Amino acid sequence: MTIRLLLADDQALVRGALSALLSLEPDLEVVAEVGSGDEAVEAARRLRPDVALLDVEMPGRDGISATAEVLAAAPGTRVLIVTTFGRPGYLRRALQAGASGFVVKDTPAAQLADAVRRVHQGLRVVDPALATDSLIAGESPLTARETDVLRAARDGSTVAAIARTLVLSEGTVRNHLSSAIGKTGAANRAEACLVADRNGWL
Structure with missing residues (x-):
């Protein structure tokens, strides 16, 4: 069974590299590549991908706020955050928004593909070091x-x-x-x- 993917990252080079790496996997198919959270929501609504891989920092709607809207627009889609910014607060906010996983961009290609498969199966995937940092940092103290x-x-x-x-x-x-x-x-x-x-x- 082929897992259909949506990639959202504002850096075209990164987006292209992710697409090329994931497309090498026989069971993964990239059906859309977009450069903003707004485009991700629209593409999810139109294409109903199995998994949406979203960056955090993008122009317009960021990946975390786009997560909830992608899930509302395409209820069968699962979201995996793939970001350079492995910050504890981002992880916590992404999970609260409904993301099924959170990994950093330097994750090896095989592990990223495995993360996609696990998220598609309904499992939660979180970078272990970041999970530890998040527990230590705790909730934001700010109102x-x-x-x-x-x-x-x-x-x-x-x-x-x-x-x-x-x-x-x-x-x-x-x-x-x-x-x-x-x-x-x-x-x-x-x-x-x-x-x-x-x-x-x-």
């Missing part, structure tokens, strides 16, 4: 609003700009930033953004 504020602060935006973007008062933004800095153990908001980003909380 939803603190997360929003840090996301908006990542590009160096002023408090006033963040307040306009999120429709909050400047005082409220300062309070959320101060709380997030404390929770991440950072010295300032730039460092808080780095810590949160490194842990996959944003």
Whole structure:
């Protein structure tokens, strides 16, 4: 039985390499290659692949938010996250969104193909080192609003700009930033953004 695959990665070279490697397997067939989460959802709706392999960081809808929408658009499809960014928070969020597996891109080709088969069988596949890191890191300590504020602060935006973007008062933004800095153990908001980003909380 052939397992039909959808690949979503914004880097064409990586996408092409994954497609070539997986197509060497006699039981795997790549039916679509796309470069964004939005395209992944549309392709899943149209083609109903058996397994969708999604990168995390893509333009538009990222792989984690696309996961839930792919599953809603094509209920029979299973999602395997394949990413460069092996961050504990990403793993936790991906599984919460309904992903069946999470592996990093330097996984050997034979192991990746095996991960696809196992996910297709209904099993859960998670990179063991990342699973350990995720358990150690625990849940994000940030509230939803603190997360929003840090996301908006990542590009160096002023408090006033963040307040306009999120429709909050400047005082409220300062309070959320101060709380997030404390929770991440950072010295300032730039460092808080780095810590949160490194842990996959944003």
